[in-house]
Amino acid sequence: MSHLSNGSSPPSAPWSAPDGSAPDRATADGASPDRLRPGEVTPEGARATAIPDNWSQLLALMVLSRAIESRLNNLFLQGRLHGRLISGRGQEAIPVGATATTRPDDLVCPAHRDLGAHLARGTTPEEVFLQYLWRADSPSRGRDGDVHFGVWSRGVLPMISHLPDSWPVALGLALAKQRQGAGGVVLAFCGDGATSTGSWHETVNLAAVWQLPLVLIVENNQYAYSTPVSQQFRVASLADRAPGYGIPGARVDGNDVVAVQALVSEAIAAARRGGGPTMIEAVTMRMDGHAIHDQARYVPTELLDAWRQRDPIEGFAARLQAAGLLDGAALAALRDDAAERAERAYQTALEAPEPDPAALTEGVYANPAAPARTRPAVG
Amino acid sequence: MSHLSNGSSPPSAPWSAPDGSAPDRATADGASPDRLRPGEVTPEGARATAIPDNWSQLLALMVLSRAIESRLNNLFLQGRLHGRLISGRGQEAIPVGATATTRPDDLVCPAHRDLGAHLARGTTPEEVFLQYLWRADSPSRGRDGDVHFGVWSRGVLPMISHLPDSWPVALGLALAKQRQGAGGVVLAFCGDGATSTGSWHETVNLAAVWQLPLVLIVENNQYAYSTPVSQQFRVASLADRAPGYGIPGARVDGNDVVAVQALVSEAIAAARRGGGPTMIEAVTMRMDGHAIHDQARYVPTELLDAWRQRDPIEGFAARLQAAGLLDGAALAALRDDAAERAERAYQTALEAPEPDPAALTEGVYANPAAPARTRPAVG
Amino acid sequence: MTTEATWFASASAEDTAAPGVTYLEALRTALADLLAEDERVLLLGEDIGTMGGAFRVTAGLQDRFGGDRVRDTPMAETAIVGCAIGLAISGYRPVVELQFADFISCCYDQLVNEAAKLHYRFGIAVPIVVRCPSGGALSAGPFHSQCPEGIFAHVPGLKIVCPATVQDAYGLLRAAVEDPDPVLFFEQKALYRSQKAPLDAAAPVAGIGRAAVRRRGEDVTVVTYGSMLPRCLAAAERLAAEGVETEVVDLRSLVPLDLDTVADSLRRTNRLVIVHEDNGSSGIGAEIVARLAESDALYALDAPVCRVTAPDTPVPSSPLLEERYVPSVERIVSAVRALVGA
């Protein structure tokens, strides 16, 4: 880490910046929250701002996210990992940029490509590998798999497969924050595909009516599995839906971590002040298949090639280098360090104990005083 | 009927106008369908047009709808009718204006205040009373009640209580029309309250993507049960949601039957030509309680008073009188005639046989070759 | 009872001059007491505020506790239940009112996939209560009369509570709100105003998961719950006049299912009738029979069991049809007679 031009610590607890002011700093760069009025749609890129103070945190989180997913990918191809593997490669700027400035009392509801959001909230690489290896001490104790997890004590809601089922739940999380009156906000993520569902609409509408402190982030990565956005909706920009709910909506380049952070910080600040929800469409590209088994032949090569030029890590690193904040050696060291952390985490997880099959039927209910008497497994 | 200045027959089969051109006539008055572009929202009232040729049909249908509901209301208060009674009083212009110009091969999915839509499709007062009295020969043979019915052979989909569950079904009806290529269209109605549901959103979105021949009519009557629109959504006009789906949206005075017919005819014409769905918000007021048991004390009296001045039947009759097409006697006769038809229908229904309780378990399945062997009722 | 007072009038109120409170009032009292005692309790639902709910269960509560704690929602069951889940895991005790139990179909996904599985997956407790006004016999038709409890009894992670008495309406609702798990609370529209009895709000709250023997008898065991309890008790009276002594077991909750009480009774009577309003196939009656037949309680059966339930059809609207649909006292009596004669 010493190669980075400022000495900030690794992103295990990014919100614990001593002065607590980080969240608003980027915003202070010039993008006034007041610029978001109900119904306004911000043109793509219009909010790009100066390099924020927490740039090293942003870079480190993106690099770590990618390193963990690369390691997982290799393990899967080597047959040492099983189940489902979903990659957020190429989209790291969104969960990282959006989540990096959250406070400890904020809550995050990530979707399935948002490993960076978990990491930004302090989830460790060890926890990630324990989860993928279904270990006894993983966040789900082997009961759920892969990125379908969340460490609740860090304010991360475990997602479920049904998309975007975290969104209705986020309403209640945000209502709780509103009632508590301490300015906590909730971030909810989903993909373009999830916007076709009824749960999505019910959530956006109720959030608007109750003016909940909720930032609704749609990661438009051009596809829902094999289905291109042209077959999912007919509106040019999903942010154009916001006026129909009477809330601000904005579109942002999802591969520009600075722009994402600036815009989301603005929305967070508005929510903290009681300004209600904001809908953000972050435009990006799914660079891998839907999951590791999917080679995504349905995606035109040119599209991938074009987006490959816009890799969020490369782009940000280049900008930092141009600004004299980073050099090639520092970047390489950061990557090596992340790869090493991932490898170490994997080794740790490998040695961790598996769950006890005898505990299979425990914990269906929280109340031990009125056991549901699950039928004993017979035979 | 001879009191009316033209000799048109009662509205038992309004689509059977010999020249078949009725649907487009009102539109020809000046409101070009091309004026509806994706995303456009038509300001309230802007589409009011000249009195259409089928004015007597519109008036007769509205009067008949009200006469039937008045009779039902009396019966209920007298304790001679039971169950649930939902009134469309004050909203008749919407179902009538929207449906009057449909063709026999069009389909209609009414909601619970749309008796006028049933009547416009040729459903008889007898059928209505048979249904309310749960008679053996009613459309549902006593199995469903009140306005939760539809005569499918007349192209009316029976609604269910869950709102707006007819809408997803309307997608398939419209897709069938699109495949058949004969220009048939589907009209789907719902209330303001129903726009808060996920089913509503999934329907609008898919209709937009597939450019289905579907006219989506939201009757904004200011309340969902006791809940005012201010507690249901935050957008000023529901028609403002249309741009978010990439389809045309328009708002219309729902108490002006001419304006409703003009606008819906335009949307129908567009759909027939392959122009896809249109969303129409018809603004009106629920003049009775949610249902007959509800005295709606939560509705401010002034609001009701204001809307009482705008009664769709009174307003239209006055306009016809001003235009010299109708006189007071003709109107009175029309009302008497409608009341008489309602009374006669009630008497007929009263005498009709009740369903045979022994048939209770028949017809759960259509396939008698593979009976589901419902367990015989024991005891 | 004014016509305004209810959406569908429940079965004609019995002797409204009798002392005590109605089942509906007991529910309201429980909610009021919970709101007063526990800041964490919040009510959510369509029209529960100004209007006091379609059945007036929450009447007056918004005035007393504010729109913030007794909160009207748009018509959006998925959002409402999702919101309740989010509140619950944030430390609140949300109580959702569905306008009719039938609308549980619109939040099925949130209940089954979010609420029911979160504790098993991540040890996060989800203390929500979803109040479901259930059942028929009110000519309310296929979409305002359903009994969905049998469906949800199949879903691990949910608790299913079905109060049948005034005291249980109060006590089990309190127990449900105090329980850390998601509870579906099937309250009976037909009992709202037909049941009236003294309420002892100070009585210790019985935990969820214990059946109650409502009547002792040695000839036959009738197991039931919810709306059918009064009918089973009426049937037992008639049978007693014929010399048949019926033991009536009120399950009170379907999950957890108190099979011990059922099996104990069966061992004494050796004959079993199960009565529920929910349709028969794969209903809770089936599970009860299966659990008995898996144990040596099987040998206690001197005759085949008998389920008296609604037939496997949607709920018809016509009173004539529905009278035949919902199990009647007559049908219960004949079933018992046939069994005892067997």
Added chain:
Amino acid sequence: MTTEATWFASASAEDTAAPGVTYLEALRTALADLLAEDERVLLLGEDIGTMGGAFRVTAGLQDRFGGDRVRDTPMAETAIVGCAIGLAISGYRPVVELQFADFISCCYDQLVNEAAKLHYRFGIAVPIVVRCPSGGALSAGPFHSQCPEGIFAHVPGLKIVCPATVQDAYGLLRAAVEDPDPVLFFEQKALYRSQKAPLDAAAPVAGIGRAAVRRRGEDVTVVTYGSMLPRCLAAAERLAAEGVETEVVDLRSLVPLDLDTVADSLRRTNRLVIVHEDNGSSGIGAEIVARLAESDALYALDAPVCRVTAPDTPVPSSPLLEERYVPSVERIVSAVRALVGA
């Protein structure tokens, strides 16, 4: 089998060199034949077109029949099923693919309230088929492994089909599409590639509602369906080596339920084991036991019945846990042994 070929690999393909086609290919052939023979047949679902579906069941069909008849949809199960209902009552024969059976929770309302009740209410037949790739044993976790058939067996108006063999994958899918009622078709992910056998596409299509006796035996009756059939047959082999002759009944459909075949078998063997992957409480096993116990088939039981099912928990993801969750050959063998010894 390439890694690209499936979302979750099904249980390792057995001897892919064996003659015949896989269960999955039989499904695809049925769909192709139906599309070719009957203009009314349309396919709807997420990613079923270009991609051929998450499991490749519809691979090649869009190329052959066009995007109009093999239609990709947005991710919106309520809209998809509603659309299918609308098509069906307009004269089409829509076949919906849910990406996983688990997502049926997102169209529960349309299935239960629109599709299931329309014929009873208004005599309007709703010939839709909803294909639900079901079941676990693939380490796919709580949301990609569910067996929802038990839930829907409780809902009057739906038919529930669960093919277990290559021939039935073909024949029952045809029968489902030809049936005028709404059919939920629970096809088994674990059988997709593990089952391979010759397919006789010309064989008369068996109607829905008849169980099949897959193995004769006089000591005990094992009733099962779907993914558990191969395990029950394997268990029967092992038991035969111990001298216990097991009769294996494959239900093939849960609604209609062919109780006669079960009861006939029971009358010969006097011992009953029911095996299903769905969790036990209020599953179809309960209904089978209850119907038997309601009739004098009860007296045919020489011992308590035994249900071998998943426990009442969500489906765990870890292979170690799931191995214990899904009924194994070993568990089936022990259950039979215990019963026969009893």
